[in-house]
Amino acid sequence: MTVTPSRCAIVTGTADGLGVDIAKRLLDDGWCVIACDVTADVDARFEPGMFDGRVRTVVADVAAPETADALVRTALASFGRIDAVVNNAGIGGPGGDLDSVAMDDVVRTLDVNLLGAVRLCRAATPHLKAQRSGRIVNIGSVYAEQPVTGGSAYIMSKAALRALSHCLALELGPYGITVNTVSPGYMLTRMHEEEVELQARAAGIDPQLRLQQLRDEVPLGRHGNGVDVAGAVGWLLSQDASYVTGQTIGVNGGIKVS
Incomplete structure (x- = not known):
């Protein structure tokens, strides 16, 4: 099926949880979407004939060094452009005090939650810079702003992701690219x-x-639920939010955070 080029977003972590609703919201808003997840469940969520052929699925691990470039290639080959990146893929990580959990589990959490986003941003930004426009949204967590015991690996990965958004907002602002974090509460x-x-x-x-x-x-x-988060992401990717960058948008039902 030939698809007329439209705005194209790469969304990770789309087989389950918040990512499903984020991808569907963007598709409902008229975007083309590259939907990525580590499990083949993403293929069932977004079959080729759905949404007038405006979605492509990629089964890949965002922690793998080659995945980011593969997602960018798929977007360009399928729709000829990249306009937005939504880094949603994440894992909960090991539970327990930092000195009691396996270091391999800590590294894996950082690889997925943080470095997967870093790699995809690095792969996509040259294309966004070239067209002097684009949006990046990183999905954080209320725990990055209000930590709890027993989740150090997850919390520090999300806190670093929030910091990444602020840094990239400064770096990419001159190119007309906005970068923000959506910080869900209890979902x-x-x-x-x-x-x-x-x-x-x-x-x-x-x-x-x-x-x-x-x-x-x-x-x-x-x-909260995925629709709540998808609404915030959809707004940040809309023209209405063209002057919003470097921000953390809490979607948490009013939980007080420090």
């Missing part, structure tokens, strides 16, 4: 549910009680 995703299970086990309480405790911390009284 009802598989990763969050696994985290809650660990927290509940450590506290000796029922996981449903722990979920309720977290909901009680949220002024809006509920967990």
Whole structure:
């Protein structure tokens, strides 16, 4: 199927969780999307005939050095352009104090959550610079702003990702490229549910009680979801946000962060 060139976004981590809704929101907004995930589930989420052929799937690990260039090549070959990058791929990392977890698990968390984003930004920015426009959105976490015990690897990866956004906003601003972070709060995703299970086990309480405790911390009284995050990403990629860069946008139901 021949697709008329349109705005094209590369979105990682699109087989599950927030990434599915982010990719679908952009497709609903008329974007072409390169949807990447480490599992083949992404192929089922976004079949070739869906969305008038405006989506291509790539099964790859963002931590692998070759993945970033492969995603850029796919975007250019499929749609002839790159206009945005959404670095959403992430893993929860090891649970426990830093001196008790395996170093390999710490390195893996940084490779996926941080260096995967770094590599994709490096691969995509020459094309964004050449057209003197573009958007980068990194998906962070409320925990980067308000750390908790037992998640050092994940938290530092997200804190560094937030810092990366601020640095790139300064570097790329002269080229008309905006770079921002969307920082979700408590989201009802598989990763969050696994985290809650660990927290509940450590506290000796029922996981449903722990979920309720977290909901009680949220002024809006509920967990967030992928649609909430996708709305923020969609806005940041829209013309309405053309003067917004170097910012961290909290999507957290009103949780107070430091």
